[in-house]
Amino acid sequence: MTVTRLTVRALLLRRRSLALLLPVSSVLFFVGLAIVRGDVVPDIQAIIVGRLLVTTVAPLVALVLAVTAIGDERESGTIVYLATARISRLRIAAEKTLAAAICTAILLSPALIAIVILGNHLGVGTDNILRGLAGTLLVATVYVAVFVTVGLLLRRALVAGILYILVWEGAIATIAPSAERFSMTAWGRAITDSGIYGLTPDLVPTLAATTGVIALVVATVLAVVLAGWRLGRMDLP
Amino acid sequence: MTPLLEFDRVSKWFRDTVAVGDVSFAIEPGVTGLLGHNGAGKSTAIRLATGLAGPDEGSIRVLGLDPRRSGTARAAIGLVPDGDGLWPGLTALGLVVSCARLRGVSAPQEAARRALKTVDLLDVADRDVKGFSQGMRQRVKIAQALVHDPQVLILDEPLNGLDPQQRETTIALLRDLGNQGIATLFSSHVLSEVERVADRVLVLVNGRLVAEGSPQGLRELMDERPRRIQVVTTNARAMAAGLAGLPGVVSVEVTDDGVLIETRDATSLARTLPELAVATNAQLRSVEPTDENLESVYGYLTERARGTRR
Numbered sequence: 001m002t003v004t005r006l007t008v009r010a011l012l013l014r015r016r017s018l019a020l021l022l023p024v025s026s027v028l029f030f031v032g033l034a035i036v037r038g039d040v041v042p043d044i045q046a047i048i049v050g051r052l053l054v055t056t057v058a059p060l061v062a063l064v065l066a067v068t069a070i071g072d073e074r075e076s077g078t079i080v081y082l083a084t085a086r087i088s089r090l091r092i093a094a095e096k097t098l099a100a101a102i103c104t105a106i107l108l109s110p111a112l113i114a115i116v117i118l119g120n121h122l123g124v125g126t127d128n129i130l131r132g133l134a135g136t137l138l139v140a141t142v143y144v145a146v147f148v149t150v151g152l153l154l155r156r157a158l159v160a161g162i163l164y165i166l167v168w169e170g171a172i173a174t175i176a177p178s179a180e181r182f183s184m185t186a187w188g189r190a191i192t193d194s195g196i197y198g199l200t201p202d203l204v205p206t207l208a209a210t211t212g213v214i215a216l217v218v219a220t221v222l223a224v225v226l227a228g229w230r231l232g233r234m235d236l237p
Numbered sequence: 238m239t240p241l242l243e244f245d246r247v248s249k250w251f252r253d254t255v256a257v258g259d260v261s262f263a264i265e266p267g268v269t270g271l272l273g274h275n276g277a278g279k280s281t282a283i284r285l286a287t288g289l290a291g292p293d294e295g296s297i298r299v300l301g302l303d304p305r306r307s308g309t310a311r312a313a314i315g316l317v318p319d320g321d322g323l324w325p326g327l328t329a330l331g332l333v334v335s336c337a338r339l340r341g342v343s344a345p346q347e348a349a350r351r352a353l354k355t356v357d358l359l360d361v362a363d364r365d366v367k368g369f370s371q372g373m374r375q376r377v378k379i380a381q382a383l384v385h386d387p388q389v390l391i392l393d394e395p396l397n398g399l400d401p402q403q404r405e406t407t408i409a410l411l412r413d414l415g416n417q418g419i420a421t422l423f424s425s426h427v428l429s430e431v432e433r434v435a436d437r438v439l440v441l442v443n444g445r446l447v448a449e450g451s452p453q454g455l456r457e458l459m460d461e462r463p464r465r466i467q468v469v470t471t472n473a474r475a476m477a478a479g480l481a482g483l484p485g486v487v488s489v490e491v492t493d494d495g496v497l498i499e500t501r502d503a504t505s506l507a508r509t510l511p512e513l514a515v516a517t518n519a520q521l522r523s524v525e526p527t528d529e530n531l532e533s534v535y536g537y538l539t540e541r542a543r544g545t546r547r
Contacts (some may be wrong), residue, residue, distance in 0.1 A: 002338040006324050013326050077320030081381065084287050084316045085339035086308040232305075235290035237320075 003082060003092055007069055007099030012106070014072070020064055020107050023057045027111035031118045042196050045124050046203040049115050049132045050189040054139050055169055057111060059185065062104045062143035063161040067151040069100040069144075074237060083236050090228030093148065097224050100144040105137060112136065124196055131209070132192045138216045139188030145223035146184070152230040177206050184219065187212040239301040241265060241313070241389050241420040242286055247295035249281055249444075256281040258444045259295070264389065264422055268415035270435030270452070271424040278444035279424035280319060283393045286422070287316045299389060312340055315382030319393035321374060323366050329353060329377050330362040336381035345384075352380040356410065372403030379410065390414060392423040396430055408434050462537045463487050464503045465527045468510065469495040472519030479513045497527075 011017055030052060034044050073079035082092050105112075112133055119129035151157040173183030180186035190205040190212030205212075240263035249257040257278045273279045284290040285297055288304030288311055297303065302310035323332060333352055337345035353359045356376035361369075366377055375395065382390060395411070396404050411434050415421050425431050431438055432452040440448040440455065448455060470476050473491050480489045485502025500506045503526075514521045 002335050006335055009326050010324055076322030077318055078322045078324055080287075080289060080316060080318045080320075081336055082339065083289055084311050084314060085336075086312045086341045087339060088308065233291075235284070237284075237289075 001095065003087070003095035004099045004102070007073075007096055008102055010072060011065055011068060011099065011103040014068070017065070017068075017103070017107065020061045021110070023060050024108060024111045027053050027057055028114050031114040034118060035121050040122055042122060042124060042198045043200055043203055045119065045122050045128065045132070045196055046189075046193045046199050048118060049136070050193045050203070050205075051174070053108075053111055053115065053132075053136055054188040054192055055174065055185040056165065058104070058108060058136050058140045058188075059143045059165045059169060060162075061107050062100070062140045063147045063158065063165065065100040065103050065107075066097075066144040066147035067157045067161065069096045069148060070151050070231075071157070077237060079236055083231075088228070089232035090225070093152075093227035093231050094224050097141075097145045097148050097220075097227070100148065101141045104140045104144055108136065108140060128192075128195050131195055135188045135191030135212070138191065138213065139185060142184050142187075142216045142220045142223070145220040145227070149223045149227040149230065152227055152234065180206055184216070187215040187219075191216075240298070241300060242422065243298045244282075244286070245296045245298070247282075247285060247292045247297055249278075249285060249290065250293050255444045257285065257292075257441075260441075260444070260446045261295075262439055262446060262449060264420045266415075266418045266420045267436040268411055268421045268423070268434050270431035270438045271422060271441065272426070272428060272431050272438055273424070273441035274426050277426075277441040279426075279441055280393055281444070282441065283316075283391055283422075283424060286391055287311070287314055312385060313388045315385065315387035315390045317375075317378045317382045317390070317392040317395055319397065321371070323374060323377065325367065327366060328363050329358055329366050329369070329373075329380070332366055332377060333381050333384050337384040340385040342385050348384050348386075349380070352384040353377075355383055356380045357406075370403075371398050372400065372406070375399060375403070375407065376410075379407075383414075388420060390419050390421045392421070394424055394426075396425060396427070404430075463499050463501050466498045466500065466503065466506065467492070467495060467523075467525050467527050468498060469522040469524075470514065470519045471522070472517050475517035476513060476519050479517055480509075483509060495522075 027048065030048050034048065073082070115132050116129055119132060147157060147161050150160060154160055169183055169185045173179045173186050186205070186207060190207035191209045193199065193203065194205045194209045242264040244260050244262050247257055247260045248255065260282065271279050271282065281290065285292055286304065291305050299310035300313050304310040304314065327335065330349055330353065333349035334345045337348045342348045350359060350362065353362050356379050358373065358376050358380060366374060369377065395407055399407060411421060411423060415436065435452055438450065438452050438455050439446055448458065468476065473495050477489045477491050477496050480486055480496065480498055485500045485505055487499040487501060490497040498506065510521060510524060
């Protein structure tokens with residue numbers, strides 16, 4: 001796991017990584033606001049966890065860390081030490097994904113703690129609190145895997161990723177029910193929100209939680225395999 | 238016997254530019270210098286040799302295996318890249334241990350200490366590489382390349398940016414490694430450096446291998462080439478008339494302030510010029526070779542390789 005260790009260290013030592021705490025703090029803000037206002041409707045859980053954390057914050061953090069995980073190594077030239085090692089390119093891609101997912105989880109941890117507090121405040125039950133945590137982490141992992149791959153395919157992966165998150169995931173897939181089948185965050189919301197009773201119809205996921213889990217796991221595996229394939233065929237500096 | 242590293246008619250293009258064109262060579266134990274000016278294709282050749290890039294044509298073999306596909310082939314190579322990048326937040330020991338682990342070394346700590354001792358950095362093994370000088374960082378890079386006891390050591394411009402003392406230390410280290418039987422390939426654009434270290438030299442010009450052999454052979458080849466010498470004198474026409482027809486003189490041209498001579502025998506010309514100046518009542522103000530830089534040497538070798546040189 002040397003690649004994972006080196007990548008986690010490099011990602012967490014970057015000062016720019018700390019800037020990602022800014023979007024994370026938005027979750028803390030809205031959780032605090034809900035508690036102060038004394039809101040107890042279950043929709044609050046679906047809006048803050050499903051719509052804010054899973055749909056926007058976790059993808060943004062995952063996107064930046066995923067693109068940086070390999071991008072920084074290519075830029076600094078340290079990737080040659082990995083690429084000339086005995087290990088396969090697939091393993092490099094898998095360990096890079098794991099490292100970026102670990103860092104994403106670390107940076108999201110204040111938000112994860114906040115949604116546990118929110119769940120307790122709203123009384124949604126331990127089951128739904130755990131679904132919220134699992135769904136967020138699974139979405140973050142699939143985003144990391146997909147954007148490690150996109151980072152190997154496109155020069156402007158960060159711009160492409162932000163557009164994807166805002167336009168497809170943030171707008172189209174939350175409005176058009178038919179688009180949900182092709183939305184990674186909708187798969188996540190299927191996990192985080194499908195067990196909450198009393199949601200207004202607009203917030204009830206159309207997909208089952210099991211479908212969400214399977215889709216996220218399959219997409220993660222496919223993305224890692226594609227990243228390994230791409231890394232094996234590309235010329236490195 | 239299978240060569241340790243072999244290029245067989247290898248070509249690599251970047252769009253319309255030929256980075257490496259139809260290059261074939263094999264590397265055996267000892268030090269081989271890869272000589273060429275900037276942009277000659279040295280770094281591309283090194284990237285191809287280490288599997289970082291794939292050839293468009295031809296094949297590259299390390300111990301008979303494709304370094305792009307075979308972990309065994311890559312494990313036989315130690316690479317010292319040209320770039321200065323090292324992972325942040327690591328001590329010299331931590332960095333070399335990490336590289337040992339990446340290459341599957343069974344006792345990484347011991348191997349890393351041995352490698353750091355080889356490059357004379359064991360005393361500072363526990364210091365963060367961030368505070369190291371460029372020479373020390375270069376030695377860390379060499380240590381990480383040696384940590385898994387490679388059979389082939391490849392160094393991309395290892396003497397770049399080093400001060401004279403660091404340069405001497407690195408040259409001595411490369412010689413030692415070559416003497417230990419490691420097949421060492423290092424690139425440089427400085428002929429004198431290559432001459433001091435290498436048993437054999439490969440000369441790349443515009444991506445093509447235009448000469449190979451011992452440094453001495455290469456030097457003789459270069460000594461044989463016609464030299465262009467600019468003579469600044471007060472009586473150019475008389476000097477030119479005297480120079481034409483002298484043995485070894487290929488051409489004589491009168492310029493604004495003197496004579497431009499092309500000769501195959503610079504030593505003889507150096508003896509004749511003062512005598513000729515006296516005989517023609519001319520003053521010699523300066524005598525300068527105009528093509529002693531490496532570019533002109535490469536140019537000569539290229540023309541010779543193409544068969545366009547007289």
